[in-house]
Amino acid sequence: MxxxxxxxxxxxxxxxxxxxxxxRGIAHATTRAIVxxxxxxxxxxxxxxxxxxxxxxxxxxxxxxREQQAVLPDGLxxxxxxxxxEAGVLRYFDHLRADPEHExxxxxxxxxxxxxxxxxxxxxxxxxxxxxxxxxxLAAAAELAGARWTTPVEQVARVLIAFTDGLTLTWLVTxxxxxxRAVAHAAADALSRMAEPR
Amino acid sequence: MxxxxxxxxxxxxxxxxxxxxxxRGIAHATTRAIVxxxxxxxxxxxxxxxxxxxxxxxxxxxxxxREQQAVLPDGLxxxxxxxxxEAGVLRYFDHLRADPEHExxxxxxxxxxxxxxxxxxxxxxxxxxxxxxxxxxLAAAAELAGARWTTPVEQVARVLIAFTDGLTLTWLVTxxxxxxRAVAHAAADALSRMAEPR
DNA sequence: ATGCGACTGGGACGATCGTCCCACTTCAGT
DNA sequence: ACTGAAGTGGGACGATCGTCCCAGTCGCAT
Numbered sequence: 001m002x003x004x005x006x007x008x009x010x011x012x013x014x015x016x017x018x019x020x021x022x023x024r025g026i027a028h029a030t031t032r033a034i035v036x037x038x039x040x041x042x043x044x045x046x047x048x049x050x051x052x053x054x055x056x057x058x059x060x061x062x063x064x065x066r067e068q069q070a071v072l073p074d075g076l077x078x079x080x081x082x083x084x085x086e087a088g089v090l091r092y093f094d095h096l097r098a099d100p101e102h103e104x105x106x107x108x109x110x111x112x113x114x115x116x117x118x119x120x121x122x123x124x125x126x127x128x129x130x131x132x133x134x135x136x137x138l139a140a141a142a143e144l145a146g147a148r149w150t151t152p153v154e155q156v157a158r159v160l161i162a163f164t165d166g167l168t169l170t171w172l173v174t175x176x177x178x179x180x181r182a183v184a185h186a187a188a189d190a191l192s193r194m195a196e197p198r
Numbered sequence: 199m200x201x202x203x204x205x206x207x208x209x210x211x212x213x214x215x216x217x218x219x220x221x222r223g224i225a226h227a228t229t230r231a232i233v234x235x236x237x238x239x240x241x242x243x244x245x246x247x248x249x250x251x252x253x254x255x256x257x258x259x260x261x262x263x264r265e266q267q268a269v270l271p272d273g274l275x276x277x278x279x280x281x282x283x284e285a286g287v288l289r290y291f292d293h294l295r296a297d298p299e300h301e302x303x304x305x306x307x308x309x310x311x312x313x314x315x316x317x318x319x320x321x322x323x324x325x326x327x328x329x330x331x332x333x334x335x336l337a338a339a340a341e342l343a344g345a346r347w348t349t350p351v352e353q354v355a356r357v358l359i360a361f362t363d364g365l366t367l368t369w370l371v372t373x374x375x376x377x378x379r380a381v382a383h384a385a386a387d388a389l390s391r392m393a394e395p396r
Numbered sequence: 397a398t399g400c401g402a403c404t405g406g407g408a409c410g411a412t413c414g415t416c417c418c419a420c421t422t423c424a425g426t
Numbered sequence: 427a428c429t430g431a432a433g434t435g436g437g438a439c440g441a442t443c444g445t446c447c448c449a450g451t452c453g454c455a456t
Contacts, residue, residue: 003403003452025313027225031444041405042445052444107367108309114302114370115223127371151380158368158377159384166364169305170356172312173325179356182349186357190388201422201433229414239435240415250414 009048022101026108064126081145086188131157148198163187207246220299224306262324279343284386329355346396361385
C-alpha cells in the first residue's frame with residue numbers, strides 16, 4: 001500500500017464508508033468492510049481514526065457539508081411560482097432516481113444519528129443544512145417569479161424538506177414514478193400558497 | 199418459566215421484539231435482548247422460531263396487520279374538506295407525539311426490509327396497507343364533506359402517505375411542533391385540491 | 397547516509413453475535 | 427401410574443465484531 005498521510009487517509013476512508021453504506025447499509029459498514037472498500041489494512045483505519053464511531057460521525061458531517069445540490073436551482077423554466085417549485089422538486093426527483101442508494105444512505109445515517117443522544121445533534125445539523133439550502137432555493141424561486149413569501153422562508157423550507165423526505169421514502173419503497181410526480185405536484189401547489197405576488 | 203405453547207410464545211417474542219426495536223433500535227434487537235425483554239431463555243427463542251430473521255419478518259407482518267389507527271377517523275369536526283383533512287393529519291400528529299418511538303420503529307423496519315431483496319416485498323406490503331387505510335379515510339372524509347375525488351383515491355392516499363412520512367421524519371429529527379403543524383396545514387391544502395364539490 | 401518519526405501489515409485480543417445441543421422438567425392422553 | 431411429546435435451562439460452538447499490539451518499512455530532514 002502506498003504511503004498516504006493520515007489526513008488524506010481519513011478522507012479516503014470516509015468516501016469508502018459512504019460507498020459501503022450506500023451499497024449495503026450502515027449495518028454492514030463494519031471496519032473490515034470499509035477498509036476492504038478502501039483497499040487498506042485494519043491498522044490504517046485505527047491509525048487515522050480512534051474508533052469506528054469517530055468515522056461515522058465524520059461521515060455524517062462530511063456528507064452534510066458537501067450537500068449542495070439545491071432542490072430548486074436557477075435556470076429553470078416556469079412561468080409562475082407554482083410551476084417553478086414543481087420543476088424544482090421534479091429536479092430533485094431526477095436526482096433521487098439517478099442515485100437512489102445515496103438518498104437511502106442519507107436516511108439511514110439520519111436514523112442512526114437519531115438513536116443515540118450524543119449523535120442526535122448531527123441529525124439536527126443535517127436538517128438545518130437541508131433547510132438552509134431549501135430556503136436559499138425558495139428565495140431564488142420567489143425572486144424569479146416576482147413573488148414574496150408570506151411565511152418566514154425558513155419555515156417554508158422546513159415544509160419543503162418534509163415533503164421531499166416523504167417523496168423520497170415513498171418512492172424508495174414503491175418505486176412508483178407517477179406517485180412521486182403527484183407528490184411533487186401537490187407539494188408545489190401547497191408551497192406556492194405560502195407566497196403572494198409582489 | 200411457566201410453560202407456554204409455542205404459538206403464544208411466538209406472539210410474546212414478537213411483542214418483546216417490538217418493544218426492543220422501539221426503545222433501542224433494530225440494531226440492538228439481538229436474540230438475547232429480545233428474550234431478556236420477554237423474560238425467557240435463548241432456547242425458548244429457537245424453539246419458537248427457526249432464526250432471528252424469521253422473527254423479524256413476522257414482526258413486520260404483525261405490525262403491519264395491526265396497523266389500524268386511521269389517519270382521518272370519522273367523528274371529526276370540520277366544515278369543508280380541507281379542514282377535515284387537516285384535522286385528520288393533526289390527529290395523526292397527536293398519535294406521533296404520544297408514541298414517537300413506535301413510528302421511529304416503523305421507519306427502521308421499513309428501511310431494514312428495504313435492504314434485502316427478499317424482504318423488499320414486506321416494505322411494499324407495509325405501504326400498501328398504509329395506502330389502504332389512507333384511502334378508506336380519504337373516502338370517508340370526502341363523503342362527510344360532500345366532495346368527490348377527481349384523482350383515483352388510491353393515488354391521493356399515496357400522496358397522503360408521503361406527506362405524513364415526511365412530517366414524521368422531520369418531526370422526529372427537529373421535534374418542532376410548529377413546523378409539523380405547518381406541514382399538516384399545507385398537506386391538507388394540497389390534498390383538498392384533488393377533489394371537487396359533489 | 398542516516399536517524400527518526402510517520403505509516404503499514406498481519407495477527408491477536410476479548411466481547412458479542414446467531415445458533416445449536418442435550419439433559420431435564422412438565423403436561424396430556426392412555 | 428406411565429410414557430411420549432412439548433417445552434425449558436444453561437452452556438457451548440464458530441463467526442464476526444471493534445480494537446489493539448508490534449515488528450517492520452518507508453520518506454524526509456539533517
